[in-house]
Structure formats: C-alpha cells, structure tokens
Amino acid sequence: MSADAEQRSIRCLVAKVGLDGHDRGAHVIARAFRDAGFEVIYSGLHRAPAEIVQAAVQEDVDVLGISILSGAHNTLVPKIVDGLKEYDAFDDTLIIVGGIIPDGDREKLYELGVAEIFGPGTPMEETVSFIRENAPERR
Amino acid sequence: MSQATHSALIEDLLAGKHRALARAITKIENRSPGYRDLVSELHSHTxxxxxxxxxxxxxxxxxxxxxxxxxxxxxxxxxxxxxxxxxxxxxxxxxxxxxxxxxxxxxxxxxxxxxxxxxxxxxxxxxxxxxxxxxxxxxxxxxxxxxxxxxxxxxxxxxxxxxxxxxxxxxxxxxxxxxxxxxxxxxxxxxxxxxxxxxxxxxxxxxxxxxxxxxxxxxxxxxxxxxxxxxxxxxxxxxxxxxxxxxxxxxxxxxxxxxxxxxxxxxxxxxxxxxxxxxxxxxxxNARIRYAEEIRQHLRSDAARLLESEIEAAGGIDRLADQVADRRTDPYTIADELLQPLTECVENRLDS
Missing domain, CATH: 3.40.50.300 (P-loop containing nucleotide triphosphate hydrolases)
Structure with a gap:
C-alpha cells in the first residue's frame, strides 16, 4: 500500500462532562467505537464544558459523544454547543448524547443541535451505524 | 479540495485560528487531496x-x-x-x-x-x-x-x-x-x-x-x-x-x-x-540529515507509486511472478524492463 493513499478514519471524542462520576457506559462505548474501526479519544471524568470544547476543536473530531447521567444536560450541553460555535467547530461536528435524558428535555436538545440521543439499552450497532451514516464530510 | 479553500485554510492557520490548525493536521493525517501543497506552503513558515x-x-x-x-x-x-x-x-x-x-x-x-x-x-x-x-x-x-x-x-x-x-x-x-x-x-x-x-x-x-x-x-x-x-x-x-x-x-x-x-x-x-x-x-x-532523509523518503514513496502503475500496465505483479515461476524470465530482467523508461529518461537528461 502506498503511503500516499488517502486514509480517512472517523474520529470520535467520548466525553464525560460535569460532576457525574459514572463512566462504565462511556468505557463500553469507547471500546465498541474502537472495534468499529473509529479513532476514539476519551476525555476522562469530570470535565468542564470548556475542556470538552478544547478537545473537540484540537482533535478535529467528526463526532462528539457526550455521556451525561447526572441530569445536568440542560446546563452543560448548551455551554458545549456555544463553545464549539465560538471556534467555528459546531457546523461540522456530529453531536450525540448518551445517558438518561427525560422525554420532556429531548426536544430542547435537538433544537440546540444534538443529532441524536441514545438512552439506556440502545444496541451498540445502532449507535455505530448512526455515526457511520451521519459523520460529516471533512472539507 | 479547491484552491480557494486551501489558501483560506493556510491564511487562517497563519492567523492563529485553532480550528484551521486542527483541520490542517486532519488533512495531513488523512492524506486528503492537496495535503502536499498544504505542507509545501507551510514549510517556509517553519x-x-x-x-x-x-x-x-x-x-x-x-x-x-x-x-x-x-x-x-x-x-x-x-x-x-x-x-x-x-x-x-x-x-x-x-x-x-x-x-x-x-x-x-x-x-x-x-x-x-x-x-x-x-x-x-x-x-x-x-x-x-x-x-x-x-x-x-x-x-x-x-x-x-x-x-x-x-x-x-x-x-x-x-x-x-x-x-x-x-x-x-x-x-x-x-x-x-x-x-x-x-x-x-x-x-x-x-x-x-x-x-x-x-x-x-x-x-x-x-x-x-x-x-x-x-x-x-x-x-x-x-x-x-x-x-x-x-x-x-x-x-x-x-x-x-x-x-x-x-x-x-x-x-x-x-x-x-x-x-x-x-x-x-x-x-x-x-x-x-x-x-x-x-x-x-x-x-x-541534524536539520540537514533530517531534511535529506525526508527528501529521500518522499522520492522513495513517489517512485514506488509510479512503479506500481508500471506494474499494473505490465499486467499486474501476479502475472509477472508467474512468468518468473515458469522460468520464462527472471526477476532481474523484469526489473530492468520495467525501469527501462525511467533509465532512458535519466540517461538522456544526464547526456544533454
């Protein structure tokens, strides 16, 4: 194989934001993404929205997966979205949310620009194929 | 990638926009079309x-x-x-x-x-x-x-x-x-x-x-x-x-x-x-050794790519290998034949 052939790989940031300390799910997701052939950057626990934005911008990820189980999504997600906009990174980053999001809050997240929300029990293949189909073209 | 977005990217990068830097590295990693020009233009700023x-x-x-x-x-x-x-x-x-x-x-x-x-x-x-x-x-x-x-x-x-x-x-x-x-x-x-x-x-x-x-x-x-x-x-x-x-x-x-x-x-x-x-x-x-190695590496991979297409034109590597296995020809002869156009070209240039 020539070293010059174009090689694209889907890059994902799996982010744990806020005070929520449960990252088993995020770990499982990170491994599943890796096994699907994605390049996964895991943020680690207890990240501030600004840190997630910094990582998403610098790593130029195609997909930002935010895992929130604490119920603070209405505060944290808007901050991340605003941060991405500040660095012109919002338009070509696919934002997905995983975790426990009450039905009443879903519409608001979609309006903010979250592409999809995956609740507990979502089959891994569903998330992976959603990303495959919706990962933005890098231009 | 069009020339316009290409120079806009470099402009943004040199102006200190983090997103442009991140995107430039993505293009380098992916070997996206145009990445070589991108790196060429960046070189003078390094x-x-x-x-x-x-x-x-x-x-x-x-x-x-x-x-x-x-x-x-x-x-x-x-x-x-x-x-x-x-x-x-x-x-x-x-x-x-x-x-x-x-x-x-x-x-x-x-x-x-x-x-x-x-x-x-x-x-x-x-x-x-x-x-x-x-x-x-x-x-x-x-x-x-x-x-x-x-x-x-x-x-x-x-x-x-x-x-x-x-x-x-x-x-x-x-x-x-x-x-x-x-x-x-x-x-x-x-x-x-x-x-x-x-x-x-x-x-x-x-x-x-x-x-x-x-x-x-x-x-x-x-x-x-x-x-x-x-x-x-x-x-x-x-x-x-x-x-x-x-x-x-x-x-x-x-x-x-x-x-x-x-x-x-x-x-x-x-x-x-x-x-x-x-x-x-x-x-x-160090810089001289590094750049010399970089030049050689590019030459090697570019030449290898050219040769790949020569091999394809000659019917593919499997066919050539079979010919060698059947004792109809040998690896040296094939290498000489495939390199013939390049050899001629280089010799002509050296002569003139």
Missing amino acids: GNATVVGITGSPGAGKSTLVDKLAKQYRDQGDTVGIIAVDPSSPYTGGAVLGDRIRMASNVGDMDVFFRSMSARGQLGGLSTATADAVKALDAFGKDRIIIETVGAGQNEIDIVKTADTVVVLVQPGSGDDVQMLKAGILEIGDIFVVNKADMSGATKTVADLEEMIHMRGDPMAGLDTGHHGFEIPEHPDSPDGDDDEDRWEPPVLKTVATHNEGITEFRGALEKHYTHLKTTGGLQA
Missing part, C-alpha cells in the same frame, strides 16, 4: 520551534511528564504544541487515544495544542505524517513542540528522530525495559529519564543506564556531536575528533512526574542539550 521527542515503554509515565513539561513552558510564557501517537488495532484500524486524559495541568488552555494521532497501521507513513504535523504546529507559531510515542518499533524511532532532542523514559526496576533499550532506543536518546523515581529500584536503574550510556559513548568518541543514532557519513561542522568538549554525554535524570518532582531539572537538561546543539553546529547538521 523553523522557529524547538522540537522534543519523548519515547519509552507503555506505562512509564510519558503523558504525565509531557503534561508537566508543557506546564513549565507555559509558565515561562511559551506556547506549546503536543502530538501524541498511539498504536491502532491492526484488525479494525480503530484506536483508543488515551494520552489526553493525563493532560490535567493544561486543561482549558488553548495555547497548549494537544493532538492525538493513531498509527493507522501504516508502514513508514506515520513518521511522514508526524513530521508534517510538526510543521503545521511550527508554522502556526508554537514555540515548543513535543512528540510523544510508545517506543515499540522502528516506526516510533523514526518519529522521534524528527525531534531536536530525544528523551527516553524508563521506569525503575524494569530489567525488561533496559533490555528493550539495548535493542536500539539507547542509541537515539539524548536525555534519559527514570520516572517514578520514588519506587524502589530507581537508583539501580539509573546506574544501569549510566553504565550502558558510558559504553555506548566510547567507540563513538569524537564522532558524536549530539546526534541520535543517525549514520553520519560527513560532518562539515564537526572538529577533527580530538575535542571531547563537543561530545554530548546523555544525562540520566530522576523524576516523579505525578508529584512534579525533577521537572525543572528535566527542562534544564533540555535547554542544555539545545544550547549544545546550537554551539556545536549540531542543530544545522
């Missing part, structure tokens, strides 16, 4: 950063050490770019790039630009991509660039060779690590660091390393001016060999990166090595 390469076995504490070093650079007002290379799965191509988790001291500080890169299973391509990414960071205006990689194989050794100073990180009590060092990494280190020096066995590891470095130093006395492991056929800047002051004796340092111990001394050793390179002319000599 040459201002100092580049440190850090390698060592997994778990030795590279990421934590890099984090603490970056913090010190930031404290003295320098901007920092970091490229962390992690292996990828040879089966799926996927990877978990975990070095970022350790960058605790610099979170939220955009003047530390941290980028994870995966090996993507390429042979030889990764060192090119890393060298190009370093150029992007350099052109962007980063004062300090740090490359971090697992010291596992030739590819990784090639990567750290793009640095001015190569640091080899070892953890104490790991006889295996020192064994690994024998296999080639020892030669490329300009500075050795025994991290986790609060663990038992640290002193012995330091002593082992010092002994090995001393042994490596002798046969090369007078020849080594601070390079790391390159073949140096000619060296215009080096004195005649009887001048021991120009030889760089790699120091062995102790750190406890998690507790920020020994980091100032580590930074001091890096500065000292850089000054040494500057005063002995090693900096220019």
Whole structure:
C-alpha cells in the first residue's frame, strides 16, 4: 500500500462532562467505537464544558459523544454547543448524547443541535451505524 | 479540495485560528487531496520551534511528564504544541487515544495544542505524517513542540528522530525495559529519564543506564556531536575528533512526574542539550540529515507509486511472478524492463 493513499478514519471524542462520576457506559462505548474501526479519544471524568470544547476543536473530531447521567444536560450541553460555535467547530461536528435524558428535555436538545440521543439499552450497532451514516464530510 | 479553500485554510492557520490548525493536521493525517501543497506552503513558515521527542515503554509515565513539561513552558510564557501517537488495532484500524486524559495541568488552555494521532497501521507513513504535523504546529507559531510515542518499533524511532532532542523514559526496576533499550532506543536518546523515581529500584536503574550510556559513548568518541543514532557519513561542522568538549554525554535524570518532582531539572537538561546543539553546529547538521532523509523518503514513496502503475500496465505483479515461476524470465530482467523508461529518461537528461 502506498503511503500516499488517502486514509480517512472517523474520529470520535467520548466525553464525560460535569460532576457525574459514572463512566462504565462511556468505557463500553469507547471500546465498541474502537472495534468499529473509529479513532476514539476519551476525555476522562469530570470535565468542564470548556475542556470538552478544547478537545473537540484540537482533535478535529467528526463526532462528539457526550455521556451525561447526572441530569445536568440542560446546563452543560448548551455551554458545549456555544463553545464549539465560538471556534467555528459546531457546523461540522456530529453531536450525540448518551445517558438518561427525560422525554420532556429531548426536544430542547435537538433544537440546540444534538443529532441524536441514545438512552439506556440502545444496541451498540445502532449507535455505530448512526455515526457511520451521519459523520460529516471533512472539507 | 479547491484552491480557494486551501489558501483560506493556510491564511487562517497563519492567523492563529485553532480550528484551521486542527483541520490542517486532519488533512495531513488523512492524506486528503492537496495535503502536499498544504505542507509545501507551510514549510517556509517553519523553523522557529524547538522540537522534543519523548519515547519509552507503555506505562512509564510519558503523558504525565509531557503534561508537566508543557506546564513549565507555559509558565515561562511559551506556547506549546503536543502530538501524541498511539498504536491502532491492526484488525479494525480503530484506536483508543488515551494520552489526553493525563493532560490535567493544561486543561482549558488553548495555547497548549494537544493532538492525538493513531498509527493507522501504516508502514513508514506515520513518521511522514508526524513530521508534517510538526510543521503545521511550527508554522502556526508554537514555540515548543513535543512528540510523544510508545517506543515499540522502528516506526516510533523514526518519529522521534524528527525531534531536536530525544528523551527516553524508563521506569525503575524494569530489567525488561533496559533490555528493550539495548535493542536500539539507547542509541537515539539524548536525555534519559527514570520516572517514578520514588519506587524502589530507581537508583539501580539509573546506574544501569549510566553504565550502558558510558559504553555506548566510547567507540563513538569524537564522532558524536549530539546526534541520535543517525549514520553520519560527513560532518562539515564537526572538529577533527580530538575535542571531547563537543561530545554530548546523555544525562540520566530522576523524576516523579505525578508529584512534579525533577521537572525543572528535566527542562534544564533540555535547554542544555539545545544550547549544545546550537554551539556545536549540531542543530544545522541534524536539520540537514533530517531534511535529506525526508527528501529521500518522499522520492522513495513517489517512485514506488509510479512503479506500481508500471506494474499494473505490465499486467499486474501476479502475472509477472508467474512468468518468473515458469522460468520464462527472471526477476532481474523484469526489473530492468520495467525501469527501462525511467533509465532512458535519466540517461538522456544526464547526456544533454
């Protein structure tokens, strides 16, 4: 194989934001993404929205997966979205949310620009194929 | 990629937009159409950063050490770019790039630009991509660039060779690590660091390393001016060999990166090595070797690509191999035949 052939790989940031300390799910997701052939950057626990934005911008990820189980999504997600906009990174980053999001809050997240929300029990293949189909073209 | 977006990207990058820098590195990593022009244009803006390469076995504490070093650079007002290379799965191509988790001291500080890169299973391509990414960071205006990689194989050794100073990180009590060092990494280190020096066995590891470095130093006395492991056929800047002051004796340092111990001394050793390179002319000599190698590498891969299409035109490699197996021809003849147009072209040019 020539070293010059174009090689694209889907890059994902799996982010744990806020005070929520449960990252088993995020770990499982990170491994599943890796096994699907994605390049996964895991943020680690207890990240501030600004840190997630910094990582998403610098790593130029195609997909930002935010895992929130604490119920603070209405505060944290808007901050991340605003941060991405500040660095012109919002338009070509696919934002997905995983975790426990009450039905009443879903519409608001979609309006903010979250592409999809995956609740507990979502089959891994569903998330992976959603990303495959919706990962933005890098231009 | 159109020419317009291409120059807009470079403009934005040179203007200091983080998103443009990130995107440029993505294009380099993906080998997107036009990435070569991109790097070509960036090259004239490079040459201002100092580049440190850090390698060592997994778990030795590279990421934590890099984090603490970056913090010190930031404290003295320098901007920092970091490229962390992690292996990828040879089966799926996927990877978990975990070095970022350790960058605790610099979170939220955009003047530390941290980028994870995966090996993507390429042979030889990764060192090119890393060298190009370093150029992007350099052109962007980063004062300090740090490359971090697992010291596992030739590819990784090639990567750290793009640095001015190569640091080899070892953890104490790991006889295996020192064994690994024998296999080639020892030669490329300009500075050795025994991290986790609060663990038992640290002193012995330091002593082992010092002994090995001393042994490596002798046969090369007078020849080594601070390079790391390159073949140096000619060296215009080096004195005649009887001048021991120009030889760089790699120091062995102790750190406890998690507790920020020994980091100032580590930074001091890096500065000292850089000054040494500057005063002995090693900096220019290294750059010359590096660029020569880069040119050769591009030539090799470009020529290989041209030849691939020649092979295709000749009916594919399998057909040629079958001909050889049937004793209708032999490998030398085929190589001569395939290279014929190129040989003629080169000979014509030399004649005229």
